[in-house]
Amino acid sequence: xxxxxxxxxxxxxxxxxxxxxxxxxxxxxxxxxxxxxxxxxxxxxxxxxxxxxxxxxxxxxxxxxxxxxxxxxxxxxxxxxxxxxxxxxxxxxxxxxxxxxxxxxxxxxxxxxxxxxxxxxxxxxxxxxxxxxxxxxxxxx
Numbered sequence: 575x576x577x578x579x580x581x582x583x584x585x586x587x588x589x590x591x592x593x594x595x596x597x598x599x600x601x602x603x604x605x606x607x608x609x610x611x612x613x614x615x616x617x618x619x620x621x622x623x624x625x626x627x628x629x630x631x632x633x634x635x636x637x638x639x640x641x642x643x644x645x646x647x648x649x650x651x652x653x654x655x656x657x658x659x660x661x662x663x664x665x666x667x668x669x670x671x672x673x674x675x676x677x678x679x680x681x682x683x684x685x686x687x688x689x690x691x692x693x694x695x696x697x698x699x700x701x702x703x704x705x706x707x708x709x710x711x712x713x714x715x
Contacts, residue, residue, distance in 0.1 A: 618643075655682055
């Protein structure tokens, strides 16, 4: 019995840490809440994200999913545009190397540009159908 309890105590931190999102994901989801957008699926396969929450706010994220997951997430952001227009593939100087929607051969994008709280806001949801991957970008300010 003592061995079992000792084992459980050793295993508990591993299990707890596996269930808690990283500080980057927490920051990204704070930006998503600010923007009134759905939370990111941080436990999705191949999930990566980068976020900032200063004077300007933004999120880069990517993950893989199934066909239903592609439709469900993209469907929250409006009409799909396919093929992806060249001007919607442009990324900024601080874009993470793993955020590469320009590599999409068979895909679409849902795009929204507007003014929100007095500053420009951009939302892009890129769908890579060949790799069942979503690339998500949000920027404000």
